[in-house]
Amino acid sequence: MGYQEAFEKQKRLEEWARTGGGKELIDEQHRQGMLTxxxxxxxxxxxxxxxxxxxxxxxxxxDFGMEEKKVPGDGVVTGIGKIEGxxxxxxxxxxxxxxxxxxxxxxxxxxxxxxxxxxxxxxxxGLNDSVGGRIQEGLRVGYGSIFYxxxxxxxxxxxxxxxxxxxxxxxxYSSGIMDFIFMVEDTSHMFITGPPVIKAxxxxxxxxxxxxxxxxxxxxxxxxxxxxxxxxxxLKMVRDLVSFLPSLWKEKxxxxxxxxxxxxxxxxxxxxxxxxxxxxxxxHEILCRVVDDGYLLEVKPRFAKNIITAFAxxxxxxxxxxxNQPNFLAGILDVDSSDKASRFIRFCDAFxxxxxxxxxAPGFMPGIxxxxxxxxxxxxxxxxxxxxxxxxxITVVIRKGYGGVKxxxxxxxxxxxxxxxxxxxxxxxxxxxxxVNVLYKEEIxxxxxxxxxxxxxxxxxxxxxxxxxxxxxxxxxxxxxxxxLTRRELMSALEILDEKEEVRPQRKHGNFPV
Numbered sequence: 001m002g003y004q005e006a007f008e009k010q011k012r013l014e015e016w017a018r019t020g021g022g023k024e025l026i027d028e029q030h031r032q033g034m035l036t037x038x039x040x041x042x043x044x045x046x047x048x049x050x051x052x053x054x055x056x057x058x059x060x061x062x063d064f065g066m067e068e069k070k071v072p073g074d075g076v077v078t079g080i081g082k083i084e085g086x087x088x089x090x091x092x093x094x095x096x097x098x099x100x101x102x103x104x105x106x107x108x109x110x111x112x113x114x115x116x117x118x119x120x121x122x123x124x125x126g127l128n129d130s131v132g133g134r135i136q137e138g139l140r141v142g143y144g145s146i147f148y149x150x151x152x153x154x155x156x157x158x159x160x161x162x163x164x165x166x167x168x169x170x171x172x173y174s175s176g177i178m179d180f181i182f183m184v185e186d187t188s189h190m191f192i193t194g195p196p197v198i199k200a201x202x203x204x205x206x207x208x209x210x211x212x213x214x215x216x217x218x219x220x221x222x223x224x225x226x227x228x229x230x231x232x233x234x235l236k237m238v239r240d241l242v243s244f245l246p247s248l249w250k251e252k253x254x255x256x257x258x259x260x261x262x263x264x265x266x267x268x269x270x271x272x273x274x275x276x277x278x279x280x281x282x283x284h285e286i287l288c289r290v291v292d293d294g295y296l297l298e299v300k301p302r303f304a305k306n307i308i309t310a311f312a313x314x315x316x317x318x319x320x321x322x323x324n325q326p327n328f329l330a331g332i333l334d335v336d337s338s339d340k341a342s343r344f345i346r347f348c349d350a351f352x353x354x355x356x357x358x359x360x361a362p363g364f365m366p367g368i369x370x371x372x373x374x375x376x377x378x379x380x381x382x383x384x385x386x387x388x389x390x391x392x393x394i395t396v397v398i399r400k401g402y403g404g405v406k407x408x409x410x411x412x413x414x415x416x417x418x419x420x421x422x423x424x425x426x427x428x429x430x431x432x433x434x435x436v437n438v439l440y441k442e443e444i445x446x447x448x449x450x451x452x453x454x455x456x457x458x459x460x461x462x463x464x465x466x467x468x469x470x471x472x473x474x475x476x477x478x479x480x481x482x483x484x485l486t487r488r489e490l491m492s493a494l495e496i497l498d499e500k501e502e503v504r505p506q507r508k509h510g511n512f513p514v
Contacts (some may be wrong), residue, residue, distance in 0.1 A: 013056050013072050014055060014056070014072070016071065016072050017055050017056060017071070017072035017073040018038065020036065020037065020038075020071065020073070020094045020096040020097050021071065021094070021095075021096030021097045021098075022096065025095075025096035026096055028096075029095060029096060032187065033186070033187055033230065033231075034095075034129075034164065034165055034187055034231055035164075035231045035232070036094065036096065037076070037077045037092040037093060037094035037095070037096075037100075037127065037129070038077055038092070038094075040092050040127050040164060040231060040235060041077060041079075041081070041090055041092050041127070043231075043232055043235045043236075044081075044083070044090065044125065044127070044235045044238060044239065045081035045082060045083060045088070045090070046081065046082045046083060046084070046085065049081040049082040050079055050080070050081040050090075051079050051080050051081065052077065052078065052079040053078055053079050053080070053112070053113075053116075054078055054109045054112065055072065055073060055077075056072045056073070057072070057073065057074050057105045057106075057108070057109055058071065058072050058073070058074050058105060059074050059103050059104070059105050059106075059134075059137070060104065060105065071097045071098070073094065073097065074097070074098075074103060074105040074106045074109065075093060075094050075095075075097035075098050075099075075100050075101060075102075075103075075106050075130075076091055076092065076093050076094060076100070076106050076109050076110060077090075077091065077092045077094060078090070078091045078092075078109045078110065078112070078113050080116070080120075080122075083239050083242045083243075084239070084242070084243060086122070086242070086247060086254075087120065087122045087247070088122050088123045088124070088125055088242065089113045089114075089116055089117040089120075089122055089123070089124040089125070090113070090124070090125050090126075090127070091109065091110050091113050091124075091125075091126050091127070092126075092127035092129075093106075093126075093127065093128055093129045093130045093164075093171070094129070095129045095130070095131075095165055095166075098134065099130065099131035100129050100130035100131060100165075100166075101130060101131050101132060101133065101134035102130060102132065102133050102134060102141055102142065102143065102146075102169075102170055102171065103133075103134040103137040103140070103141055103142070104137055104140040104141065104142045106134070106142070107141060107142025107143065107145055107146055108142060108145070110126070110146055110149075111142070111145050111146060111149050114146075114149035114150070114153050115149065117153065117157050118152075118153055118156050118157060121157060121247055121248035121250075121251075122157060122247045122248070123157050123158040123159070123160060123242060123245060123247060124153065124157060124158075124159055124160070125160045125161075125162070125238060125242075126159075126160070126161045126162065126174070126175070126178070127162050127164050128161055128162065128163050128164060128165075128167045128171045128174075128175060129163075129164045129165035129166065129167070130165075130166065130167060130168065130171045131166055131168055131194075132168040132169030132170060132171065132194075133169050133170055141170070143169075143170035143173070143174075146170065146174050147170075147173060147174060147177060150174055150177035150178060151177060154177065154179075155249055155350045156248070156249055157247065157248055157249070158179055158180075158242075158245045158246075158247075158351060159177075159178035159179045159180075160178065160179065160180050160182070160238060160241065160242070161174070161175035161178040161180070161181045161182070162181075162182040162184075162234055162235070162238055163175065163181060163182065163183045163184070163188040163189075163190050163224075164184060164187075164188065164231060164234065165187060165188065165189075166189050166190075166194075166208075167188070167189065167190040167191075168189075168190075168191055168192070168193070168194050169192060169193070172190050172191060172192055172212075173192070175190065176223065179347055180225045180226065180241065180299070181217075181223060181224050181225050181226070182224070182225065182226045182227075182228055182234050182237060182238060183214050183217060183218065183224045183226075183227060183228070183234075184214075184228045184229070184230060184231060184233075184234050185214055185227065185228065185229055185230070186214075187230075187231075188213075188214055189208045189209070189211070189212045189213055190212045190217060190223065190224075191208075191211045191212030194208070194211070195207065195208060195211060198211065214227065218300075218302040218303060219302045219303055220303075222300060222303040222304060222336060222339065222340060224300070224303075225299050225300050226241070226299070227301070227302070240297060241297060241311070243256075244297065244311040244313075244318045244353070245318075245351060245353075246351050246352060246353075249350060249351060249352070251352065252352050253317075253318040253351065253352060253353050254318070255316045255317055255318070256292075256313060256316045257316060258292065258313075258315050258316030260315070264485075264487045264488040264491060265484050265485060265487075265488065266289045266290070266483075266484050266486070266487055267484050268289065268484075269286065269289055269483035269484045269486060270482065270483050270484045272285055272286065272289075272483065273398075273399065273424055273483075277399055277400065277424070277426065278330075280326045280327045280330065281326055281327060282325075282326075282327045283308055283323045283324065283325045283326060283327065283331070283358060283360070283398075284296070284308070286323075286358065286398065286486075287308070287310070287312070287321060287323060287358070289486075289487070290314070290486050290487045290490060291312035291313060291314055291319075291321075291487075292312065292313040292314060292315070292316065293313075295312060295313075296310040296311070296312050296321070297310060297311040297312070298310040299311070299340075299344055300340050303336065303340060304334070304336035304337040304339070304340040305325060305328040305329075306324070306325050306328045306329040306330075306331055306332055306333070306334065306337045306361075307322065307323070307324060307325060307331070307333070307337040307340055307341050308321065308322070308323040308324075308325050309321065309322055309340060309341060309344040310323075311353075314356075314487065314490050314491055314494060315491040315494065315495075317354065317494050318353055318354075319353065319354050319355070319356050319494070320344060320345070320347075320348035320353045320354070320355045320356070321355075321356050321357075321358070322341050322344065322345060322355065322356075322357045322358075322409070322410075323357065323358035323360075324358065324359060324360045324361040324405075324409065326360050326361075326399070329365070330361065330362055331360050331361035331362075331400075332361055332362060332363060332364065332365050333361060333363070333364045333365065333379065333382070333404075333405060333408055334364070334365035334370055334375065334378075335365075335370060335373045335374060335375055335378040335379075338375075338378040338379050338381055338382050338408070339378055339381065341382055341385070342381035342382045342384070342385040343385075345382070345385040345386060345389055346385050346388070346389070346512075348389070348391060349385075349388065349389035349390065349391050352391055353391060354391050354392040354393075354394070354494055354497065355389060355391055355392070355393050355394070355410070356394050356395075356396070356490060357393070357394070357395040357396070357409050357410040357416075358395075358396050358398055359395060359396070359397045359398060359400075359401045359405065359406070359409040359410075360397075360398040360399040360400050360401075361400060361401070361402075361405045361409065362400050362402050362405070363402050363403045363404060363405050364379055364403070364404050364405070364408070377513050378513075379404065379408060380513040381512070381513055381514075382408040382409075383407055383408060383414060384510070384512055384513055386407070386408075386410045386414040386415065386416075387414045387415055388510065388512075389415070390500075390501075390502040390504065391500070392417055392418075392493075392494065392497035392498070392500050393410050393415060393416050393417050393418075394416070394417060394418045394419075394420070394490065394493045394494070394497070395409065395410045395411065395416045395418075395419045395420070396420045396421070396422070396481075396486060396490075397419070397420070397421040397422065397425035397427060397468065397477070398422055398424065398425065399422075399424050399425060399426060400425075400426050401425065401426065401427045401428075402426070402427075402428055402429065403429055406427065411476070412476060412477075417493075417497055417500065418478050418479075418493045418496070418497065419476070419477045419478055420477065420478060420479050420480075420481050420486075420489055420493075421468035421471065421472070421477045421479075421480050421481070422468075422480070422481065422482075422483050422486075423467060423468065423480055423482070423483075424467075424483075425467065425468040425471070425477075425480075426467070426468075427468060427470075427471045427476065427477075435461055436454065436457050436458045436461055439457075439461075440453075440454070440457040443457070444457065468480050
């Protein structure tokens, strides 16, 4: 073959790879309201920054007529590009080529992107749209190799998965190992085995939505972290998330330029709380007045709504927020909220993102159902996560902090660096009602007027423990702050703790209470 013939063959193969499964299947993808694999990459990355690698890789399988079905690229587009000028590795599965199914070449292309991401120290983003393993290739589908790459990359560089269509079998497990998962309303589905297999094995007929639609994973399983309206919205959200994250575990998260106004006071915070300490309110009302531009990138917003986890900025610095939500179950902690919070805490710690906790909850959820679900094990995840974290940890006690909530929302005992409290804060082993019932039970029972005696003891207890003043006297908190000064105090605390270092005992790794 001469040079000219070789050049022409190269161009022909590259053009074939770019057209994927052909115009008819691309048109069908568009009719379903979805973009193609290459269109997604174009929107995700800065213009003209994508460098494709392994473009001409193709299946080596010759069984079941695969010799005639193979297409250059093998159903996945891989390469390196930039988001806001920062490099990222990307793979985008192409549903128009053999349903985006994963064969050996397909898997090895993805594995190479994980290896490259670690070598050059950049985030990796997977745009998933795959029916699962390629049955024709038998054992050589390469799933295990992808899982291995996911696992050894964890904590080295951020891993982001966007479910852009169907994500079945191996790609679903791979996404489950990654740090964050996006799903798109109406068009995204994620499950281990699809409806046909469920029907064949169990005889039960289910729809894709019932099995693995957005509602299932956003509200029930808690698998998905971010929810998008369509493909374009999803890709813009991925770009937004990347802007909060460092590229590598050894780096600090990128700061945005911030012009201080000289007045970080938020007067409305002084009158925001209800008169009754037991009356619910929306914690978002505080958060949006504390962070830059009132903007929160909330993680798992529809799952375990009794706790809020979100990325935000204060003075241009990215932070991770963990906050009780009194508007839902009084902000009480349970199995799901413990899982949601602990995973978020550990991610922030792995990538040097300071953590800010806003505490207002009466305790952990009591009852036989929670005990049987393993509230001890799940609640322990929060205690472990806070104790393990070495990033700056700042806690603001808004109202209640009773019993196990105090360490579970990060107090001095689990390594809080700076603990602040509003004058409305209550820190105690339990609420006044329960405490009086335990401490003065016999005395009240012996009194002639039980109701009067109980009221008297209740007032004595409230006078002693309501408010953060005893906690301040015992050095349990660093400062009592006026609510309107919360943003200013957080900016100061983050500045003070910016160069924090903490050395821990040497070990292989701890045994997280999974």
